[in-house]
Amino acid sequence: MPQKKIAIVGGGISGLTTAFYLEPWIDRGHDFEIDLFESSDHLGGKIHTLRFDNGVVMESGAESFLSRKTAAIELCDLLGITQDLRGTRPDTKKTFVWHGEKMHRLPDGLSGFVPGDMNALKSTTLLSAFGKLRVGLDRFLPASKSDDDESLARFISRRIGKQAYQRLVQPLLCGIYSGDGDQLSLAATYPELRQLEKEHGSLIRGLQNRAASTTSEFPPFVTFPTGMSQLVESVSAKLQHTKISLEQPIKKISTIGDQYLIESDDQNKTYDIVVLATSARQSSTMVSDLNAKLSTVLASIPHVSTATVNLLYDAKAMTHTLDGYGFVIPSDQQNGLTAVTWTSSKHFDRVPERYKLIRGYVGRARAELDCSLSDQQIYELLEPELQRTMGIDIPPLEIRVTRWPHGSPQYTMGHCDRLAQIEDQLKQLPGIFLTGASYRGVGIPDCIRNSKLTADEIVSFTNQKSSA
Ligand SMILES: Cc1cc2nc3c(=O)[nH]c(=O)nc-3n(C[C@H](O)[C@H](O)[C@H](O)COP(=O)(O)OP(=O)(O)OC[C@H]3O[C@@H](n4cnc5c(N)ncnc54)[C@H](O)[C@@H]3O)c2cc1C
Numbered sequence: 001m002p003q004k005k006i007a008i009v010g011g012g013i014s015g016l017t018t019a020f021y022l023e024p025w026i027d028r029g030h031d032f033e034i035d036l037f038e039s040s041d042h043l044g045g046k047i048h049t050l051r052f053d054n055g056v057v058m059e060s061g062a063e064s065f066l067s068r069k070t071a072a073i074e075l076c077d078l079l080g081i082t083q084d085l086r087g088t089r090p091d092t093k094k095t096f097v098w099h100g101e102k103m104h105r106l107p108d109g110l111s112g113f114v115p116g117d118m119n120a121l122k123s124t125t126l127l128s129a130f131g132k133l134r135v136g137l138d139r140f141l142p143a144s145k146s147d148d149d150e151s152l153a154r155f156i157s158r159r160i161g162k163q164a165y166q167r168l169v170q171p172l173l174c175g176i177y178s179g180d181g182d183q184l185s186l187a188a189t190y191p192e193l194r195q196l197e198k199e200h201g202s203l204i205r206g207l208q209n210r211a212a213s214t215t216s217e218f219p220p221f222v223t224f225p226t227g228m229s230q231l232v233e234s235v236s237a238k239l240q241h242t243k244i245s246l247e248q249p250i251k252k253i254s255t256i257g258d259q260y261l262i263e264s265d266d267q268n269k270t271y272d273i274v275v276l277a278t279s280a281r282q283s284s285t286m287v288s289d290l291n292a293k294l295s296t297v298l299a300s301i302p303h304v305s306t307a308t309v310n311l312l313y314d315a316k317a318m319t320h321t322l323d324g325y326g327f328v329i330p331s332d333q334q335n336g337l338t339a340v341t342w343t344s345s346k347h348f349d350r351v352p353e354r355y356k357l358i359r360g361y362v363g364r365a366r367a368e369l370d371c372s373l374s375d376q377q378i379y380e381l382l383e384p385e386l387q388r389t390m391g392i393d394i395p396p397l398e399i400r401v402t403r404w405p406h407g408s409p410q411y412t413m414g415h416c417d418r419l420a421q422i423e424d425q426l427k428q429l430p431g432i433f434l435t436g437a438s439y440r441g442v443g444i445p446d447c448i449r450n451s452k453l454t455a456d457e458i459v460s461f462t463n464q465k466s467s468a
Helices: 013-022 071-079 118-122 129-139 152-160 162-177 191-200 203-213 229-238 280-286 292-299 375-390 415-426 444-467
Strands: 004-009 032-037 049-051 057-059 095-099 102-105 221-223 242-245 250-256 259-264 268-271 273-276 303-314 326-328 337-341 355-362 398-409 432-434
Touching: 004 013, 004 259, 004 268, 013 032, 013 229, 013 444, 049 229, 057 303, 057 355, 071 229, 071 444, 095 162, 118 129, 129 152, 129 162, 129 203, 152 162, 152 191, 152 203, 162 326, 162 337, 191 203, 250 280, 259 273, 273 280, 273 444, 280 292, 292 415, 303 375, 337 375, 355 375, 375 398, 415 432, 432 444
Parallel strands: 004 032, 004 273, 032 242, 095 326, 273 432
Antiparallel strands: 049 057, 095 102, 250 259, 259 268, 303 355, 303 398, 326 337, 337 355
Protein backbone atom coordinates (compact mmCIF):
# COMPACT_ATOMS: atom_id res chain seq x y z
CA MET A 1 0.00 0.00 0.00
CA PRO A 2 1.37 3.49 -0.81
CA GLN A 3 1.92 5.75 2.16
CA LYS A 4 -1.00 7.93 3.23
CA LYS A 5 -0.50 10.94 5.42
CA ILE A 6 -3.48 11.53 7.67
CA ALA A 7 -4.16 14.66 9.75
CA ILE A 8 -6.73 14.48 12.53
CA VAL A 9 -7.82 17.89 13.78
CA GLY A 10 -9.23 17.81 17.32
CA GLY A 11 -8.11 15.77 20.31
CA GLY A 12 -11.52 15.16 21.89
CA ILE A 13 -12.91 11.64 22.16
CA SER A 14 -13.89 11.70 18.46
CA GLY A 15 -10.41 12.59 17.17
CA LEU A 16 -8.68 10.22 19.57
CA THR A 17 -10.89 7.25 18.75
CA THR A 18 -10.55 7.88 15.01
CA ALA A 19 -6.78 7.48 15.50
CA PHE A 20 -7.31 4.49 17.80
CA TYR A 21 -9.43 2.63 15.24
CA LEU A 22 -7.08 3.53 12.35
CA GLU A 23 -3.90 2.29 14.00
CA PRO A 24 -4.59 -1.49 13.80
CA TRP A 25 -4.75 -1.11 9.99
CA ILE A 26 -1.07 -0.22 10.02
CA ASP A 27 -0.29 -3.77 11.21
CA ARG A 28 -2.59 -5.04 8.45
CA GLY A 29 -0.39 -3.45 5.77
CA HIS A 30 -1.66 0.14 5.49
CA ASP A 31 1.20 2.63 5.56
CA PHE A 32 -0.57 5.38 7.53
CA GLU A 33 1.33 8.32 8.99
CA ILE A 34 -1.05 9.92 11.48
CA ASP A 35 -0.71 13.42 12.98
CA LEU A 36 -3.28 14.65 15.52
CA PHE A 37 -3.56 18.40 16.20
CA GLU A 38 -5.23 19.76 19.31
CA SER A 39 -5.62 23.48 19.91
CA SER A 40 -5.68 23.38 23.72
CA ASP A 41 -2.96 22.20 26.10
CA HIS A 42 -4.71 18.91 26.87
CA LEU A 43 -6.57 16.06 25.20
CA GLY A 44 -10.20 15.13 25.84
CA GLY A 45 -12.19 18.21 24.74
CA LYS A 46 -15.50 18.03 26.59
CA ILE A 47 -14.23 15.17 28.70
CA HIS A 48 -12.05 16.87 31.28
CA THR A 49 -11.66 15.76 34.88
CA LEU A 50 -10.10 18.08 37.46
CA ARG A 51 -8.27 16.14 40.18
CA PHE A 52 -7.09 17.89 43.34
CA ASP A 53 -4.47 17.01 45.96
CA ASN A 54 -7.17 16.93 48.66
CA GLY A 55 -8.78 13.92 46.91
CA VAL A 56 -11.56 15.89 45.20
CA VAL A 57 -12.52 14.85 41.67
CA MET A 58 -14.59 17.30 39.60
CA GLU A 59 -15.89 16.91 36.08
CA SER A 60 -15.88 20.07 34.01
CA GLY A 61 -17.66 18.36 31.10
CA ALA A 62 -19.13 14.87 30.68
CA GLU A 63 -19.62 12.96 33.94
CA SER A 64 -20.68 9.48 32.75
CA PHE A 65 -21.94 7.64 29.67
CA LEU A 66 -24.86 5.49 28.69
CA SER A 67 -24.03 1.77 28.70
CA ARG A 68 -27.03 0.78 26.52
CA LYS A 69 -25.28 2.27 23.48
CA THR A 70 -22.51 -0.29 23.28
CA ALA A 71 -19.70 1.52 21.41
CA ALA A 72 -18.15 3.00 24.56
CA ILE A 73 -18.26 -0.30 26.46
CA GLU A 74 -16.68 -2.06 23.46
CA LEU A 75 -13.93 0.53 23.47
CA CYS A 76 -13.37 0.01 27.22
CA ASP A 77 -13.05 -3.74 26.54
CA LEU A 78 -10.36 -3.08 23.93
CA LEU A 79 -8.57 -0.74 26.33
CA GLY A 80 -8.78 -3.27 29.19
CA ILE A 81 -10.56 -0.83 31.53
CA THR A 82 -14.05 -2.34 31.68
CA GLN A 83 -13.42 -3.63 35.20
CA ASP A 84 -12.90 -0.03 36.36
CA LEU A 85 -16.38 1.13 35.30
CA ARG A 86 -18.66 2.21 38.13
CA GLY A 87 -22.39 2.82 38.09
CA THR A 88 -24.09 5.61 39.99
CA ARG A 89 -24.68 5.07 43.73
CA PRO A 90 -27.72 2.77 44.19
CA ASP A 91 -28.41 3.99 47.76
CA THR A 92 -29.32 7.53 46.69
CA LYS A 93 -31.14 6.74 43.43
CA LYS A 94 -33.65 9.59 43.29
CA THR A 95 -33.88 12.54 40.94
CA PHE A 96 -36.11 15.57 41.40
CA VAL A 97 -37.84 18.19 39.28
CA TRP A 98 -38.24 21.74 40.61
CA HIS A 99 -41.78 22.80 39.77
CA GLY A 100 -44.15 25.25 41.44
CA GLU A 101 -41.47 26.26 43.99
CA LYS A 102 -41.22 22.64 45.20
CA MET A 103 -39.09 19.56 44.59
CA HIS A 104 -41.02 16.65 43.08
CA ARG A 105 -39.46 13.23 42.86
CA LEU A 106 -39.11 12.05 39.29
CA PRO A 107 -41.16 8.89 38.82
CA ASP A 108 -39.23 5.61 38.68
CA GLY A 109 -39.50 3.53 35.54
CA LEU A 110 -38.59 6.29 33.11
CA SER A 111 -37.21 4.84 29.93
CA GLY A 112 -34.77 7.57 28.94
CA PHE A 113 -37.04 10.50 29.61
CA VAL A 114 -40.43 9.00 28.81
CA PRO A 115 -42.53 7.06 31.36
CA GLY A 116 -42.24 3.37 30.51
CA ASP A 117 -44.26 2.31 33.57
CA MET A 118 -47.70 3.77 34.18
CA ASN A 119 -47.81 2.44 37.76
CA ALA A 120 -44.83 4.56 38.73
CA LEU A 121 -46.71 7.65 37.61
CA LYS A 122 -49.51 7.06 40.13
CA SER A 123 -47.64 8.46 43.09
CA THR A 124 -45.85 11.37 41.43
CA THR A 125 -46.84 14.87 42.54
CA LEU A 126 -45.32 16.33 39.39
CA LEU A 127 -48.35 15.67 37.19
CA SER A 128 -51.99 16.48 37.88
CA ALA A 129 -54.62 13.71 37.70
CA PHE A 130 -55.48 14.96 34.23
CA GLY A 131 -51.78 14.97 33.25
CA LYS A 132 -51.46 11.31 34.32
CA LEU A 133 -54.62 10.28 32.44
CA ARG A 134 -53.31 12.05 29.38
CA VAL A 135 -50.05 10.07 29.55
CA GLY A 136 -52.11 6.85 29.66
CA LEU A 137 -54.06 7.92 26.56
CA ASP A 138 -50.91 7.15 24.57
CA ARG A 139 -51.96 3.50 24.52
CA PHE A 140 -55.15 4.28 22.67
CA LEU A 141 -54.09 7.03 20.27
CA PRO A 142 -53.36 5.85 16.73
CA ALA A 143 -49.83 6.24 15.37
CA SER A 144 -49.30 9.18 13.06
CA LYS A 145 -49.39 8.19 9.39
CA SER A 146 -47.17 11.07 8.29
CA ASP A 147 -43.49 10.44 7.69
CA ASP A 148 -42.66 14.14 7.93
CA ASP A 149 -40.20 15.11 10.64
CA GLU A 150 -41.63 16.90 13.68
CA SER A 151 -40.18 18.63 16.71
CA LEU A 152 -39.50 16.58 19.82
CA ALA A 153 -41.92 18.78 21.76
CA ARG A 154 -44.70 18.13 19.24
CA PHE A 155 -44.10 14.38 19.11
CA ILE A 156 -43.93 13.88 22.89
CA SER A 157 -46.90 16.20 23.53
CA ARG A 158 -48.88 14.38 20.83
CA ARG A 159 -48.22 11.02 22.47
CA ILE A 160 -48.27 11.69 26.22
CA GLY A 161 -49.62 15.23 26.58
CA LYS A 162 -48.29 18.73 26.96
CA GLN A 163 -48.07 18.66 30.75
CA ALA A 164 -45.86 15.55 30.85
CA TYR A 165 -43.75 17.07 28.12
CA GLN A 166 -43.29 20.39 29.95
CA ARG A 167 -42.76 19.08 33.46
CA LEU A 168 -41.05 15.76 32.85
CA VAL A 169 -39.50 15.41 29.42
CA GLN A 170 -38.46 18.97 28.60
CA PRO A 171 -36.18 19.49 31.65
CA LEU A 172 -34.49 16.13 31.11
CA LEU A 173 -34.02 16.87 27.42
CA CYS A 174 -32.53 20.21 28.32
CA GLY A 175 -29.97 18.30 30.38
CA ILE A 176 -28.92 16.24 27.37
CA TYR A 177 -28.98 18.80 24.56
CA SER A 178 -29.18 22.10 26.48
CA GLY A 179 -31.84 22.35 23.85
CA ASP A 180 -35.32 23.58 23.15
CA GLY A 181 -37.69 20.74 22.34
CA ASP A 182 -39.78 23.01 20.09
CA GLN A 183 -36.75 23.32 17.82
CA LEU A 184 -35.09 19.91 18.14
CA SER A 185 -35.81 17.45 15.34
CA LEU A 186 -37.24 14.05 16.30
CA ALA A 187 -35.66 12.40 13.23
CA ALA A 188 -32.21 13.72 14.14
CA THR A 189 -32.31 13.17 17.91
CA TYR A 190 -34.53 10.20 18.74
CA PRO A 191 -35.66 8.48 15.51
CA GLU A 192 -36.12 5.28 17.50
CA LEU A 193 -39.04 6.85 19.42
CA ARG A 194 -40.94 7.41 16.17
CA GLN A 195 -40.08 3.83 15.19
CA LEU A 196 -41.55 2.54 18.47
CA GLU A 197 -44.73 4.51 17.80
CA LYS A 198 -44.98 2.99 14.31
CA GLU A 199 -44.24 -0.57 15.41
CA HIS A 200 -46.28 -0.69 18.62
CA GLY A 201 -48.96 1.93 17.97
CA SER A 202 -48.01 3.42 21.36
CA LEU A 203 -44.86 4.99 22.68
CA ILE A 204 -45.24 3.56 26.18
CA ARG A 205 -45.97 0.02 24.92
CA GLY A 206 -42.96 0.29 22.62
CA LEU A 207 -40.69 1.40 25.44
CA GLN A 208 -41.94 -1.41 27.69
CA ASN A 209 -41.22 -3.99 24.98
CA ARG A 210 -37.80 -2.50 24.34
CA ALA A 211 -36.97 -2.55 28.07
CA ALA A 212 -38.07 -6.21 28.32
CA SER A 213 -35.85 -7.23 25.40
CA THR A 214 -32.70 -5.31 26.40
CA THR A 215 -30.55 -6.64 29.15
CA SER A 216 -27.22 -5.20 30.14
CA GLU A 217 -24.66 -6.39 32.66
CA PHE A 218 -23.86 -2.72 33.31
CA PRO A 219 -25.76 -0.05 35.22
CA PRO A 220 -27.47 2.44 32.84
CA PHE A 221 -24.85 5.18 33.38
CA VAL A 222 -21.20 4.42 34.05
CA THR A 223 -18.06 6.38 34.83
CA PHE A 224 -14.59 5.80 36.27
CA PRO A 225 -13.37 6.20 39.86
CA THR A 226 -10.74 8.71 38.78
CA GLY A 227 -13.19 10.52 36.51
CA MET A 228 -14.08 10.46 32.83
CA SER A 229 -10.59 11.57 31.79
CA GLN A 230 -9.53 7.99 32.52
CA LEU A 231 -11.14 7.08 29.18
CA VAL A 232 -9.16 9.76 27.35
CA GLU A 233 -5.92 8.82 29.09
CA SER A 234 -6.42 5.13 28.29
CA VAL A 235 -7.07 5.80 24.59
CA SER A 236 -4.13 8.16 24.21
CA ALA A 237 -1.80 5.74 26.08
CA LYS A 238 -2.62 3.06 23.49
CA LEU A 239 -1.78 5.26 20.50
CA GLN A 240 1.59 4.05 19.22
CA HIS A 241 1.74 5.45 15.71
CA THR A 242 -0.04 8.78 16.13
CA LYS A 243 2.02 11.93 16.60
CA ILE A 244 0.06 14.20 18.91
CA SER A 245 0.70 17.97 18.85
CA LEU A 246 -0.94 20.03 21.59
CA GLU A 247 -1.47 23.81 21.41
CA GLN A 248 -1.64 23.58 17.61
CA PRO A 249 -4.85 25.31 16.51
CA ILE A 250 -5.42 24.61 12.83
CA LYS A 251 -6.43 27.77 11.02
CA LYS A 252 -7.15 26.83 7.42
CA ILE A 253 -7.24 23.92 5.03
CA SER A 254 -6.60 24.40 1.34
CA THR A 255 -5.71 22.20 -1.63
CA ILE A 256 -2.29 21.71 -3.21
CA GLY A 257 -2.65 19.36 -6.19
CA ASP A 258 -4.55 16.33 -4.90
CA GLN A 259 -3.36 16.92 -1.33
CA TYR A 260 -4.57 19.16 1.48
CA LEU A 261 -2.49 21.86 3.10
CA ILE A 262 -3.05 22.27 6.83
CA GLU A 263 -2.07 25.66 8.23
CA SER A 264 -1.35 26.33 11.87
CA ASP A 265 0.57 29.16 13.56
CA ASP A 266 3.99 27.63 13.19
CA GLN A 267 3.75 25.01 10.46
CA ASN A 268 2.16 24.17 7.11
CA LYS A 269 2.01 20.50 6.16
CA THR A 270 0.35 18.54 3.38
CA TYR A 271 -1.81 15.46 3.84
CA ASP A 272 -3.71 12.96 1.70
CA ILE A 273 -6.50 12.66 4.24
CA VAL A 274 -7.86 15.19 6.76
CA VAL A 275 -10.31 14.28 9.51
CA LEU A 276 -12.05 17.22 11.14
CA ALA A 277 -13.02 15.98 14.60
CA THR A 278 -13.97 19.48 15.74
CA SER A 279 -17.44 20.98 16.08
CA ALA A 280 -19.25 21.87 12.84
CA ARG A 281 -18.86 25.51 13.79
CA GLN A 282 -15.08 25.18 14.22
CA SER A 283 -14.78 23.08 11.06
CA SER A 284 -16.77 25.67 9.10
CA THR A 285 -14.02 28.25 9.63
CA MET A 286 -11.26 25.83 8.65
CA VAL A 287 -12.90 24.82 5.34
CA SER A 288 -14.06 28.29 4.29
CA ASP A 289 -11.44 28.55 1.50
CA LEU A 290 -11.79 24.91 0.55
CA ASN A 291 -15.52 24.82 -0.15
CA ALA A 292 -17.70 27.81 0.65
CA LYS A 293 -20.96 25.82 0.44
CA LEU A 294 -19.71 23.21 2.92
CA SER A 295 -18.57 25.98 5.21
CA THR A 296 -22.02 27.62 5.09
CA VAL A 297 -23.93 24.41 5.86
CA LEU A 298 -21.57 23.60 8.73
CA ALA A 299 -22.05 27.09 10.16
CA SER A 300 -25.82 26.63 9.99
CA ILE A 301 -25.78 23.90 12.68
CA PRO A 302 -26.51 25.87 15.87
CA HIS A 303 -24.31 25.42 18.94
CA VAL A 304 -25.36 26.70 22.35
CA SER A 305 -23.03 28.15 25.01
CA THR A 306 -23.28 26.75 28.54
CA ALA A 307 -21.18 26.44 31.69
CA THR A 308 -20.80 23.97 34.51
CA VAL A 309 -20.09 25.24 38.01
CA ASN A 310 -18.57 22.79 40.49
CA LEU A 311 -19.11 23.87 44.09
CA LEU A 312 -17.26 22.25 46.98
CA TYR A 313 -18.69 22.61 50.49
CA ASP A 314 -17.68 21.72 54.00
CA ALA A 315 -19.85 18.67 54.76
CA LYS A 316 -20.47 19.88 58.33
CA ALA A 317 -21.79 23.23 57.14
CA MET A 318 -24.02 21.81 54.38
CA THR A 319 -27.66 22.33 55.35
CA HIS A 320 -29.26 20.29 52.55
CA THR A 321 -29.43 16.48 52.83
CA LEU A 322 -28.40 15.97 49.18
CA ASP A 323 -30.32 12.72 49.31
CA GLY A 324 -30.48 11.91 45.61
CA TYR A 325 -28.77 12.53 42.30
CA GLY A 326 -29.92 16.14 41.98
CA PHE A 327 -32.69 17.98 40.14
CA VAL A 328 -33.67 19.50 36.83
CA ILE A 329 -35.67 22.68 36.28
CA PRO A 330 -38.30 23.09 33.53
CA SER A 331 -37.56 26.13 31.33
CA ASP A 332 -40.62 28.08 32.55
CA GLN A 333 -39.39 27.78 36.17
CA GLN A 334 -35.78 28.78 35.47
CA ASN A 335 -33.76 31.85 36.32
CA GLY A 336 -30.52 30.88 34.64
CA LEU A 337 -29.93 27.56 36.39
CA THR A 338 -31.03 24.51 34.35
CA ALA A 339 -30.05 21.64 36.68
CA VAL A 340 -27.97 20.72 39.70
CA THR A 341 -26.20 17.39 40.19
CA TRP A 342 -25.54 16.35 43.79
CA THR A 343 -22.27 14.85 42.68
CA SER A 344 -21.01 13.48 46.00
CA SER A 345 -24.31 11.61 46.46
CA LYS A 346 -24.61 10.45 42.85
CA HIS A 347 -21.10 9.07 42.22
CA PHE A 348 -18.70 7.05 44.34
CA ASP A 349 -15.18 8.33 45.09
CA ARG A 350 -15.67 11.99 44.20
CA VAL A 351 -14.78 13.62 47.52
CA PRO A 352 -13.41 12.65 50.96
CA GLU A 353 -16.16 12.52 53.63
CA ARG A 354 -15.41 15.98 54.96
CA TYR A 355 -16.69 17.56 51.74
CA LYS A 356 -19.87 17.73 49.69
CA LEU A 357 -19.73 18.45 45.97
CA ILE A 358 -22.53 19.71 43.73
CA ARG A 359 -22.51 20.89 40.12
CA GLY A 360 -24.77 23.53 38.60
CA TYR A 361 -25.52 23.93 34.89
CA VAL A 362 -26.22 27.30 33.29
CA GLY A 363 -27.22 28.18 29.75
CA ARG A 364 -29.47 26.51 27.20
CA ALA A 365 -31.08 27.21 23.84
CA ARG A 366 -33.00 30.52 24.02
CA ALA A 367 -31.17 31.41 27.26
CA GLU A 368 -27.54 30.97 26.33
CA LEU A 369 -24.72 31.75 28.72
CA ASP A 370 -22.81 34.94 28.03
CA CYS A 371 -19.30 33.46 28.13
CA SER A 372 -17.72 36.88 28.68
CA LEU A 373 -19.08 36.90 32.27
CA SER A 374 -16.41 36.38 34.92
CA ASP A 375 -16.38 33.29 37.15
CA GLN A 376 -17.75 35.37 40.00
CA GLN A 377 -20.57 36.76 37.82
CA ILE A 378 -21.51 33.25 36.69
CA TYR A 379 -21.51 32.07 40.31
CA GLU A 380 -23.71 35.05 41.19
CA LEU A 381 -26.27 33.82 38.64
CA LEU A 382 -26.38 30.56 40.53
CA GLU A 383 -26.20 31.68 44.13
CA PRO A 384 -29.79 32.99 44.54
CA GLU A 385 -31.09 29.97 42.64
CA LEU A 386 -29.34 27.55 45.00
CA GLN A 387 -30.90 29.43 47.88
CA ARG A 388 -34.37 29.40 46.27
CA THR A 389 -34.34 25.72 45.31
CA MET A 390 -32.16 24.08 47.95
CA GLY A 391 -32.02 26.64 50.75
CA ILE A 392 -28.20 26.73 50.52
CA ASP A 393 -26.89 29.99 51.97
CA ILE A 394 -23.35 28.99 52.93
CA PRO A 395 -20.35 30.00 50.84
CA PRO A 396 -18.60 27.20 48.95
CA LEU A 397 -14.99 26.36 49.81
CA GLU A 398 -14.16 26.19 46.12
CA ILE A 399 -15.87 27.38 42.95
CA ARG A 400 -14.79 25.98 39.58
CA VAL A 401 -16.49 27.46 36.53
CA THR A 402 -16.00 25.86 33.11
CA ARG A 403 -17.42 27.70 30.10
CA TRP A 404 -18.36 25.75 26.99
CA PRO A 405 -18.69 28.46 24.33
CA HIS A 406 -20.84 27.12 21.47
CA GLY A 407 -20.24 23.72 23.03
CA SER A 408 -23.63 22.04 22.67
CA PRO A 409 -24.69 21.17 19.12
CA GLN A 410 -28.41 21.49 18.42
CA TYR A 411 -30.01 19.01 16.04
CA THR A 412 -32.82 21.37 15.11
CA MET A 413 -35.51 20.81 12.49
CA GLY A 414 -33.80 20.35 9.12
CA HIS A 415 -30.69 18.75 10.67
CA CYS A 416 -31.04 15.59 8.52
CA ASP A 417 -31.24 17.75 5.36
CA ARG A 418 -28.15 19.64 6.50
CA LEU A 419 -26.30 16.31 6.95
CA ALA A 420 -27.32 15.31 3.40
CA GLN A 421 -26.00 18.63 2.04
CA ILE A 422 -22.73 18.09 3.92
CA GLU A 423 -22.40 14.61 2.40
CA ASP A 424 -23.04 16.11 -1.04
CA GLN A 425 -20.30 18.70 -0.66
CA LEU A 426 -17.85 16.13 0.75
CA LYS A 427 -18.15 14.16 -2.52
CA GLN A 428 -16.21 17.02 -4.11
CA LEU A 429 -13.50 16.79 -1.45
CA PRO A 430 -12.14 13.24 -1.56
CA GLY A 431 -10.03 12.61 1.53
CA ILE A 432 -11.86 15.06 3.81
CA PHE A 433 -13.84 13.41 6.60
CA LEU A 434 -15.97 14.92 9.36
CA THR A 435 -16.72 13.30 12.68
CA GLY A 436 -17.77 14.46 16.15
CA ALA A 437 -20.75 15.46 18.23
CA SER A 438 -22.19 17.99 15.77
CA TYR A 439 -23.60 15.40 13.40
CA ARG A 440 -25.03 12.02 14.41
CA GLY A 441 -25.20 11.83 18.19
CA VAL A 442 -23.91 14.05 20.99
CA GLY A 443 -23.31 11.40 23.65
CA ILE A 444 -19.90 9.81 24.12
CA PRO A 445 -20.96 6.35 22.82
CA ASP A 446 -22.31 7.93 19.61
CA CYS A 447 -19.11 9.95 19.14
CA ILE A 448 -17.06 6.75 19.51
CA ARG A 449 -19.33 4.76 17.17
CA ASN A 450 -19.18 7.46 14.50
CA SER A 451 -15.41 7.82 14.75
CA LYS A 452 -15.00 4.06 14.32
CA LEU A 453 -17.18 4.33 11.19
CA THR A 454 -14.99 7.23 10.01
CA ALA A 455 -11.87 5.07 10.44
CA ASP A 456 -13.56 2.31 8.39
CA GLU A 457 -14.50 4.84 5.68
CA ILE A 458 -10.89 6.05 5.53
CA VAL A 459 -9.66 2.48 5.06
CA SER A 460 -12.21 1.87 2.24
CA PHE A 461 -11.20 5.17 0.66
CA THR A 462 -7.50 4.24 0.65
CA ASN A 463 -8.32 0.73 -0.64
CA GLN A 464 -10.31 2.23 -3.54
CA LYS A 465 -7.55 4.71 -4.35
CA SER A 466 -4.84 2.08 -4.43
CA SER A 467 -6.91 -0.30 -6.60
CA ALA A 468 -7.91 2.51 -9.01
C1 LIG B 1 -21.07 20.24 30.05
C2 LIG B 1 -21.20 18.99 29.21
C3 LIG B 1 -21.57 17.81 29.82
C4 LIG B 1 -21.70 16.64 29.07
N1 LIG B 1 -22.04 15.49 29.70
C5 LIG B 1 -22.08 14.34 29.00
C6 LIG B 1 -22.25 13.10 29.68
O1 LIG B 1 -22.35 13.04 30.91
N2 LIG B 1 -22.29 11.96 28.93
C7 LIG B 1 -22.14 11.98 27.56
O2 LIG B 1 -22.19 10.92 26.93
N3 LIG B 1 -21.93 13.15 26.90
C8 LIG B 1 -21.87 14.30 27.59
N4 LIG B 1 -21.63 15.48 26.94
C9 LIG B 1 -21.40 15.45 25.49
C10 LIG B 1 -20.03 14.87 25.15
O3 LIG B 1 -19.12 15.11 26.19
C11 LIG B 1 -19.49 15.51 23.88
O4 LIG B 1 -20.47 15.48 22.85
C12 LIG B 1 -18.26 14.76 23.37
O5 LIG B 1 -17.28 14.62 24.38
C13 LIG B 1 -17.71 15.53 22.17
O6 LIG B 1 -16.52 14.95 21.74
P1 LIG B 1 -15.83 15.44 20.40
O7 LIG B 1 -14.49 14.81 20.34
O8 LIG B 1 -16.74 15.22 19.24
O9 LIG B 1 -15.70 17.02 20.55
P2 LIG B 1 -14.86 17.86 21.60
O10 LIG B 1 -14.81 17.17 22.90
O11 LIG B 1 -15.42 19.23 21.53
O12 LIG B 1 -13.39 17.86 20.99
C14 LIG B 1 -13.01 18.70 19.94
C15 LIG B 1 -11.55 19.07 20.17
O13 LIG B 1 -11.10 19.84 19.06
C16 LIG B 1 -10.25 20.88 19.53
N5 LIG B 1 -10.23 21.92 18.50
C17 LIG B 1 -11.21 22.81 18.20
N6 LIG B 1 -10.82 23.60 17.18
C18 LIG B 1 -9.57 23.19 16.83
C19 LIG B 1 -8.64 23.62 15.83
N7 LIG B 1 -8.91 24.63 15.00
N8 LIG B 1 -7.45 22.98 15.76
C20 LIG B 1 -7.15 21.95 16.58
N9 LIG B 1 -8.01 21.52 17.54
C21 LIG B 1 -9.20 22.12 17.66
C22 LIG B 1 -10.91 21.29 20.84
O14 LIG B 1 -9.99 21.96 21.69
C23 LIG B 1 -11.36 19.95 21.40
O15 LIG B 1 -10.38 19.37 22.23
C24 LIG B 1 -21.48 16.67 27.66
C25 LIG B 1 -21.11 17.86 27.04
C26 LIG B 1 -20.97 19.01 27.80
C27 LIG B 1 -20.57 20.31 27.12
